[in-house]
Amino acid sequence: MGFLTLDGLTKRYGEAAAVSDVTLSVAKGEFISLLGPSGCGKTTTLQMIAGLVEPSAGRITLDGRDITHEKPDRRGLGIVFQSYALFPHMTVAQNVSFGLEMRKVARPERETRVKQALALVQLAALADRYPRQLSGGQRQRVAVARALVIDPPVLLLDEPLSNLDAKLREEMQFELRGIQQRVGATTIMVTHDQSEALSMSDRVVVMEQGRIMQVDAPYRLYESPATPFISSFVGKMNRLHGVWRNSGFESAGRVLPCDGADLTEGAAAVLAIRPEKITLTSPGAGVLDGRVTARFFLGSAWFFTIETDAGLIGVSLPNAGEEPAREGDPVGLDWSKSSAKAAKPEGAQPA
Amino acid sequence: MSSARAGTTPWLLAAPGALLFTALVVVPLVLTLVLSFHVYDTASGVKDETTLSHYAIILSDSYFLNIFWRTLRLAALTTLICAMIGAPEAYILSRMREPWRSIFLLAIIGPLLVSVVVRAFGWSMLLGPTGLVNEAFRALGLGTVKILYTETAIVIALVHVMLPFMVIPVWTSLQKLDPMVEAAAWTLGASRLTALGRVVLPQVTMGLLSGSLVVFGLSASAFAIPALLGGRRLKMAATLVYDEYMHELNWPLGAAIAILVLVINLVIMLAYQRVVEARARRTLG
Numbered sequence: 001m002g003f004l005t006l007d008g009l010t011k012r013y014g015e016a017a018a019v020s021d022v023t024l025s026v027a028k029g030e031f032i033s034l035l036g037p038s039g040c041g042k043t044t045t046l047q048m049i050a051g052l053v054e055p056s057a058g059r060i061t062l063d064g065r066d067i068t069h070e071k072p073d074r075r076g077l078g079i080v081f082q083s084y085a086l087f088p089h090m091t092v093a094q095n096v097s098f099g100l101e102m103r104k105v106a107r108p109e110r111e112t113r114v115k116q117a118l119a120l121v122q123l124a125a126l127a128d129r130y131p132r133q134l135s136g137g138q139r140q141r142v143a144v145a146r147a148l149v150i151d152p153p154v155l156l157l158d159e160p161l162s163n164l165d166a167k168l169r170e171e172m173q174f175e176l177r178g179i180q181q182r183v184g185a186t187t188i189m190v191t192h193d194q195s196e197a198l199s200m201s202d203r204v205v206v207m208e209q210g211r212i213m214q215v216d217a218p219y220r221l222y223e224s225p226a227t228p229f230i231s232s233f234v235g236k237m238n239r240l241h242g243v244w245r246n247s248g249f250e251s252a253g254r255v256l257p258c259d260g261a262d263l264t265e266g267a268a269a270v271l272a273i274r275p276e277k278i279t280l281t282s283p284g285a286g287v288l289d290g291r292v293t294a295r296f297f298l299g300s301a302w303f304f305t306i307e308t309d310a311g312l313i314g315v316s317l318p319n320a321g322e323e324p325a326r327e328g329d330p331v332g333l334d335w336s337k338s339s340a341k342a343a344k345p346e347g348a349q350p351a
Numbered sequence: 352m353s354s355a356r357a358g359t360t361p362w363l364l365a366a367p368g369a370l371l372f373t374a375l376v377v378v379p380l381v382l383t384l385v386l387s388f389h390v391y392d393t394a395s396g397v398k399d400e401t402t403l404s405h406y407a408i409i410l411s412d413s414y415f416l417n418i419f420w421r422t423l424r425l426a427a428l429t430t431l432i433c434a435m436i437g438a439p440e441a442y443i444l445s446r447m448r449e450p451w452r453s454i455f456l457l458a459i460i461g462p463l464l465v466s467v468v469v470r471a472f473g474w475s476m477l478l479g480p481t482g483l484v485n486e487a488f489r490a491l492g493l494g495t496v497k498i499l500y501t502e503t504a505i506v507i508a509l510v511h512v513m514l515p516f517m518v519i520p521v522w523t524s525l526q527k528l529d530p531m532v533e534a535a536a537w538t539l540g541a542s543r544l545t546a547l548g549r550v551v552l553p554q555v556t557m558g559l560l561s562g563s564l565v566v567f568g569l570s571a572s573a574f575a576i577p578a579l580l581g582g583r584r585l586k587m588a589a590t591l592v593y594d595e596y597m598h599e600l601n602w603p604l605g606a607a608i609a610i611l612v613l614v615i616n617l618v619i620m621l622a623y624q625r626v627v628e629a630r631a632r633r634t635l636g
Contacts, residue, residue, distance in 0.1 A: 050534075050538055051537075051538070052538075062438040071537075071538045072534070072538045073538070073539075073540050073541055073542055076540065077538060078538075079535065079538045081531045081534070081535060082531075083529050083531055085529055085531040085532045085534065085535035086532070086535075087532060087535075087536070087550055088532075088554060089553040089554055095468050098536070098539050098541070098549075099539035099540055102539055102540030102545070104543050105538055146535075146539070150539065150540070255480070307492075
C-alpha cells in the first residue's frame with residue numbers, strides 16, 4: 001500500500017472521459033512525473049489529487065485516509081501552479097506566510113518558518129518585494145516556498161517550469177530536484193517535457209488519452225518503451241519498415257541486426273533504433289550505407305539525417321572536437337544487435 | 352517642416368474633442384459660476400452688480416445645509432449598498448457559465464435602456480400606500496408602512512438605477528483575475544469565504560473604486576428619483592437647484608448652490624480616489 005494511491009480514478013465531462021481508470025501507488029518521498037502530450041489528462045489527474053476537480057469515479061487515499069471527496073482546504077497538499085498563482089497584493093513573505101496563517105501558527109514560529117522556506121529557495125533577500133517586481137524564475141521559487149512551508153505530505157507541481165526560458169528551465173530542474181530531495185517531500189509533477197520528466201523523477205508515468213500507458217524508472221522507460229507512441233514521445237526514435245524473414249529483419253534487400261520478439265515469419269515488421277545508438281563508418285564498413293542529407297550542430301552533439309535504402313535515418317554523434325561528415329558525403333551506418341528492436345507495426349492485430 | 356507638423360499634429364487631433372468639451376461643459380460652467388456672483392432682486396431680477404451674499408446665505412442657512420447633508424448621506428448610503436450588492440453579484444456573474452452569463456449580464460444592463468423617469472414611476476406604484484408592497488405587508492398582518500416620499504424610497508430607487516455602474520467595473524476587474532489564484536488560497540487552507548476576503552476582494556479594489564466614484568457622483572446629482580419619490584418636502588441638491596431656478600426664479604442663488612454641490616462632490620471624490628488608489632497602486636502596480 002503506497003503513501004498516496006489512486007484507484008481507478010476517472011473524470012468524465014459528459015460523454016468524453018478526460019481521465020479513465022488511473023491506478024497508481026506512490027511511495028513516501030518518491031518523485032513521480034505525469035508525462036504526456038497536452039490533453040492527455042495529466043493536469044486533470046493532478047487537479048483531482050489537489051481537490052480542485054471532483055472525480056467521476058475511483059478513490060484517492062493519502063496515508064491510508066480516503067480523501068476522494070475532501071475539500072481542497074482540508075487536504076493540506078502543497079501545489080505549485082503553472083501560472084504560479086501568487087497573490088499579487090501580498091509581499092513575498094506574506095505570500096509564503098499565508099498557508100501558515102490559515103493553520104493558525106503563532107507569529108514568532110510563522111516568521112521563523114517563512115525565513116527558512118525563503119532561504120531554501122534562496123530568496124531571503126527579496127522577502128519584502130511584491131510578485132510583480134520579481135523575475136519569472138524568482139516567482140517560481142516563491143511558489144515553491146509557499147507550497148513547501150506548510151510541510152505538505154505531498155507536493156504537486158503543475159508544469160512548474162514551462163513559463164521559464166530554456167536556460168533557467170534547465171537550472172531549475174536540478175534545483176527543484178535538489179530541494180525535493182533535501183526536504184524529502186513526496187512529489188507529483190505534471191509535464192509535457194520528456195527531458196524534464198527523465199532528469200527529475202524516480203518514476204515516470206506516461207499518459208495518453210486519459211490512460212496510463214507505462215509506469216517506469218526514467219532509464220527503463222527510455223530503453224524499453226512499451227508502445228511505439230512512448231518510444232517516439234520519450235526521446236527520438238528511428239523507425240524502419242521491413243519484413244521478418246529467417247529470424248532476421250529485412251529491409252530493402254538487406255538483413256539488419258536487431259532483437260526481435262513475437263514476430264511471425266514473413267510478416268511486416270518495424271525496426272526501432274535511437275539516433276545515439278548508431279555510429280558512422282566509412283561506406284561499406286557498416287550494416288547499411290547512405291548519404292548525409294542534413295547536418296545540425298547542437299554544441300555537445302551533431303545530428304545527421306541520412307538517406308538510406310531503408311529510409312531516412314536520424315543519427316546523433318557526440319561532438320568529438322573535429323568536424324565530421326558533411327552534407328552529401330557517403331557514409332556507412334553501424335549498430336550493435338542489442339540496440340535495435342524489431343516489432344509488429346503499429347495498429348497491427350496481435351497474432 | 353516635418354518637425355513643425357509633428358508638434359502640431361497632436362493638438363489638431365485633440366482639437367475636435369477639446370472644442371466640444373469647451374462648448375458643452377466649460378462655457379456653461381463658467382457662465383454658471385459668473386451668474387452665481389450676481390445680485391438678484393425680486394422686483395427687477397438679475398443685476399449687473401456682483402456679490403458674495405448667495406454663498407453666505409447658503410452656508411449659514413440650516414435649510415440649505417440640511418439638504419446638502421441629506422444629499423451626501425443618501426449618496427454615500429446608495430454607494431455602500433451598491434457595493435455590498437454589486438460586488439457579490441459581479442463575482443457570481445464571473446463564475447457563471449455561458450449562456451447564463453450573457454443572459455444575466457443583459458438582465459443587469461437591460462434596465463439602463465429604460466428611462467429613469469419611467470422606473471421612478473414604477474417604484475412609486477410599488478411603494479405607495481396602496482402599492483404592491485403595502486398590500487403584501489397588510490396581507491401578512493404588518494399594517495401599512497409609509498415608504499413613498501421617504502428617504503428609504505429614494506435610496507431603494509437609486510440603488511436600483513445605479514447597480515449596473517457598480518457591477519460592470521467590478522466584473523471587468525474580476526475578468527482579469529487568474530482563477531487559479533483563488534484555488535491556490537483554498538489549497539493553502541483558506542475557506543471559500545477567507546479566500547474571497549483575503550485574496551479576491553483586494554484584487555478588485557480598483558473596480559470597486561471606479562464603481563463607487565460613478566455611483567456616488569451620479570447619486571449626489573440625481574434629479575428624477577428624488578423629485579418623483581422624495582415628494583415636495585424631501586429635497587436633494589439637484590431638486591433644490593431646480594426649485595431655485597424654476598419656482599423662485601432666483602437664478603444666481605441656484606447657480607451658487609450648483610457650484611457648491613460641484614465643489615463638494617469634486618473634493619470628496621478626489622480625496623476618496625487618492626486614498627484608495629494610492630493603496631491599490633502600491634500593491635497591484
